[in-house]
Amino acid sequence: ARKGSLLVREFREKKSMNKSRQRFWELAGSKLGRILGVEKTAEQIDADTAVVGDQGDVDFKHKLKFSQHLKEKAEAVSDFAKSKSLSQQRQYLPIYTVRDDLLGVVRENQVVVVIGETGSGKTTQPTQYLHEDGYTRTGLVGCTQPRRVAAMSVAQRVSEEMETVLGDEVGYAIRFEDVTCPNTKIKYMTDGVLLRETLKDSDLDKYRVIIMDEAHERSLNTDVLFGILKKVAARRRDFKLIVTSATLNADKFSKFFGGAPVFHIPGRTFPVNILFNKMPCEDYVEAAVKQAIAIHITSGPGDILIFMTGQEEIESACHALAERMEQLISSSTKAVPKLSILPIYSQLPADLQAKIFQKAGEGTRKCIVATNIAETSLTVDGIFYVIDTGYGKMKVYNPRMGMDALQVFPCSQAAADQRAGRAGRTGPGTCYRLFTESAYQNEMLPNPVPEIQRTNLSNVVLLLKSLKVENLLNFDFMDPPPQENILNSMYQLWLLGALNNVGGLTNLGWKMVEFPLDPTLAKMLLMGNELGCIDEVLTIVSMLSVPSAFFRPKDREEESDAAREKFFVPESDHLTLLNVYLQWELNQYRGDWCNDHFLHVKGLQKAREVRSQLLDILKTLKIPLTSCHMEWDVVRKAICSAYFQNSARLKGVGEYINCRNGVPCHLHPSSALYGLGYTPDYIVYHELVLTTKDYMQCVSAVEPQWLAELGPMFFSVKDSDTSLLDRGRWHNEEKTAMEEEMERLRQEQAEAAGRE
Numbered sequence: 035a036r037k038g039s040l041l042v043r044e045f046r047e048k049k050s051m052n053k054s055r056q057r058f059w060e061l062a063g064s065k066l067g068r069i070l071g072v073e074k075t076a077e078q079i080d081a082d083t084a085v086v087g088d089q090g091d092v093d094f095k096h097k098l099k100f101s102q103h104l105k106e107k108a109e110a111v112s113d114f115a116k117s118k119s120l121s122q123q124r125q126y127l128p129i130y131t132v133r134d135d136l137l138g139v140v141r142e143n144q145v146v147v148v149i150g151e152t153g154s155g156k157t158t159q160p161t162q163y164l165h166e167d168g169y170t171r172t173g174l175v176g177c178t179q180p181r182r183v184a185a186m187s188v189a190q191r192v193s194e195e196m197e198t199v200l201g202d203e204v205g206y207a208i209r210f211e212d213v214t215c216p217n218t219k220i221k222y223m224t225d226g227v228l229l230r231e232t233l234k235d236s237d238l239d240k241y242r243v244i245i246m247d248e249a250h251e252r253s254l255n256t257d258v259l260f261g262i263l264k265k266v267a268a269r270r271r272d273f274k275l276i277v278t279s280a281t282l283n284a285d286k287f288s289k290f291f292g293g294a295p296v297f298h299i300p301g302r303t304f305p306v307n308i309l310f311n312k313m314p315c316e317d318y319v320e321a322a323v324k325q326a327i328a329i330h331i332t333s334g335p336g337d338i339l340i341f342m343t344g345q346e347e348i349e350s351a352c353h354a355l356a357e358r359m360e361q362l363i364s365s366s367t368k369a370v371p372k373l374s375i376l377p378i379y380s381q382l383p384a385d386l387q388a389k390i391f392q393k394a395g396e397g398t399r400k401c402i403v404a405t406n407i408a409e410t411s412l413t414v415d416g417i418f419y420v421i422d423t424g425y426g427k428m429k430v431y432n433p434r435m436g437m438d439a440l441q442v443f444p445c446s447q448a449a450a451d452q453r454a455g456r457a458g459r460t461g462p463g464t465c466y467r468l469f470t471e472s473a474y475q476n477e478m479l480p481n482p483v484p485e486i487q488r489t490n491l492s493n494v495v496l497l498l499k500s501l502k503v504e505n506l507l508n509f510d511f512m513d514p515p516p517q518e519n520i521l522n523s524m525y526q527l528w529l530l531g532a533l534n535n536v537g538g539l540t541n542l543g544w545k546m547v548e549f550p551l552d553p554t555l556a557k558m559l560l561m562g563n564e565l566g567c568i569d570e571v572l573t574i575v576s577m578l579s580v581p582s583a584f585f586r587p588k589d590r591e592e593e594s595d596a597a598r599e600k601f602f603v604p605e606s607d608h609l610t611l612l613n614v615y616l617q618w619e620l621n622q623y624r625g626d627w628c629n630d631h632f633l634h635v636k637g638l639q640k641a642r643e644v645r646s647q648l649l650d651i652l653k654t655l656k657i658p659l660t661s662c663h664m665e666w667d668v669v670r671k672a673i674c675s676a677y678f679q680n681s682a683r684l685k686g687v688g689e690y691i692n693c694r695n696g697v698p699c700h701l702h703p704s705s706a707l708y709g710l711g712y713t714p715d716y717i718v719y720h721e722l723v724l725t726t727k728d729y730m731q732c733v734s735a736v737e738p739q740w741l742a743e744l745g746p747m748f749f750s751v752k753d754s755d756t757s758l759l760d761r762g763r764w765h766n767e768e769k770t771a772m773e774e775e776m777e778r779l780r781q782e783q784a785e786a787a788g789r790e
């Protein structure tokens with residue numbers, strides 16, 4: 035909220051200036067404009083008024099005015115062109131031709147499903163149409179996005195189209211960042227943000243309309259919102275719901291909402307020539323780079339879009355592309371046309387993300403290297419060539435590890451078709467698929483599996499429980515998650531102490547819901563309170579909620595590793611993070627200090643913001659800030675209380691085995707515990723990263739008796755010598771006992787319902 039309010043304050047001043055300018059324009063400007071033959075901008079009128087209102091040296095002012103006048107005239111023309119072209123662009127969008135029909139259907143129906151191709155204007159236009167049609171007089175128009183990047187960039191775009199500053203009439207909210215103000219009419223937000231808002235206001239009274247955008251993505255939060263918003267629509271007759279999708283299987287949405295009408299936006303796309311690989315390729319990063327260079331050298335104008343799976347690949351592809359270009363330039367006698375290489379993925383800082391939308395210079399070709407974020411949620415015009423690796427990352431519950439992991443999978447046929455379609459937005463295009471036609475036919479699923487059916491549901495379960503959804507198995511899901519997933523997530527929450535034996539929220543559970551954090555991190559924070567070290571734990575949790583603060587540039591690895599090592603606290607990566615933050619604080623939160631120590635200043639600033647927001651929540655819960663004053667062992671204990679499920683026991687050098695399931699796991703080379711000759715017997719970890727090995731990321735040494743004390747369902751002191759098998763058996767018995775209790779409860783409820 036802090037950043038948000040700052041932005042808004044800045045804007046407020048400008049806004050009032052705008053008003054007086056506007057009034058002046060109305061009084062005098064129109065006449066002036068007609069004489070000049072151009073519309074004048076507010077800035078020019080300001081300049082004019084400054085001169086007119088000034089009582090100083092008339093002669094000088096005249097001259098000044100004259101030269102300004104010429105300059106302004108030129109600027110006015112270009113400004114006019116710019117603003118005109120934005121509104122012209124709006125009118126050129128396919129959705130514009132059906133604007134009034136759409137508004138008509140919305141007027142007559144409470145729920146409408148809108149289908150349109152990517153780029154037809156579904157995300158940027160309906161919010162504005164509804165605003166123009168008066169809906170925002172009695173509440174907000176909200177629009178949800180599954181991705182943070184999309185929420186921010188789309189809000190930016192719409193604020194430009196409406197000629198306001200971002201954060202005023204048009205704003206956005208993502209976790210830990212609220213850029214809206216009381217004046218906001220159109221609010222873009224992640225689906226997670228809206229889901230949390232239902233906790234505070236289950237009827238969402240401040241919203242007149244909710245648009246659930248990108249519904250085809252079927253993100254976990256969107257799927258839960260479907261069920262919740264369906265109920266809101268039933269309770270509030272004045273509430274409107276619009277569900278938009280880029281793919282054609284809209285029947286499912288329509289059916290779910292009781293046969294809501296489906297509104298089609300006519301498409302305007304060009305044919306795309308699809309070229310498959312003849313043979314499967316071994317290294318798709320290399321293949322994609324080669325293909326991009328070949329297009330750049332031999333094909334006509336048009337930008338290139340490459341689909342990769344994640345940040346690391348994207349960075350190495352960009353690096354390789356830049357290298358190839360340098361080689362070409364130095365070895366070629368002819369001039370090589372310029373190539374602007376632009377990465378985009380969700381963790382990329384916002385200012386760098388914005389670059390993909392900027393026009394490249396004259397004669398320069400853009401080559402955008404993206405994750406599946408560019409599949410449907412971001413539209414970039416001018417793409418004529420798509421290179422598709424055929425893979426994407428998906429969050430999938432890994433039962434072996436008992437946790438979610440981002441894993442690389444072949445994308446679905448629907449996704450591959452979406453990707454290809456990106457080449458046909460501006461003219462006929464080409465899509466190079468780096469996989470074979472038979473892989474497409476035989477190995478790819480027709481549609482992606484909805485997230486709700488493949489990930490951990492702890493967060494959702496906690497949220498729904500607090501919304502008094504007693505029986506999760508009866509919740510109105512469009513595609514219900516496997517019962518086993520629900521039970522597993524309930525079990526994990528029970529282990530953390532958030533649920534009692536009959537599946538209800540405990541006191542701790544109620545408090546955990548208040549924090550926009552994963553249940554483990556919320557538990558850690560609250561244990562910090564109990565153990566008197568919440569100040570320290572707060573910092574650690576904040577640092578874990580932002581991308582890694584350590585900066586490791588490609589050709590300066592050794593130097594940056596040495597810088598990182600200086601912060602190491604030998605027994606804990608968590609305490610190392612705390613140490614980094616405290617040092618930064620000691621150095622007045624300075625940016626140059628960060629640069630000197632190979633730390634991302636933006637990341638640290640974000641952590642500081644997150645910290646202050648979590649602090650606000652603690653204040654509202656009346657939880658005082660306690661500190662252990664450098665007695666950091668107690669902090670490790672708080673860490674242990676949250677992660678005892680993620681514990682591992684030393685087996686060999688640098689090799690551990692997971693206490694829960696006996697699976698081997700390894701210290702990551704970047705860990706403070708790695709290669710220091712100090713290997714504790716028991717550790718807990720924040721998460722596992724599955725690459726070539728199962729790596730534990732962010733590790734802390736713990737005392738075995740803590741595990742026994744904090745996770746008695748898993749460990750006991752004398753038990754530490756008995757076999758893992760015994761412990762595993764015990765764990766299974768506990769789990770069965772809980773499941774039996776819940777089954778009993780379900781039957782009781784069913785009977786009770788039967789009696790009524």
Ligand code: CDP
Binds near residue numbers: 127151157191415
């Ligand atoms: O949601 P849909 O894919 O149907 O389209 P949209 O996101 O509303 O985008 C409509 C048009 O707005 C695109 O073709 C882009 O020209 C433009 N746009 C933009 O320039 N910058 C953005 N951040 C978003 C959209």
Ligand code: MG
Binds near residue numbers: 153157158247410411
């Ligand atoms: Mg869209």
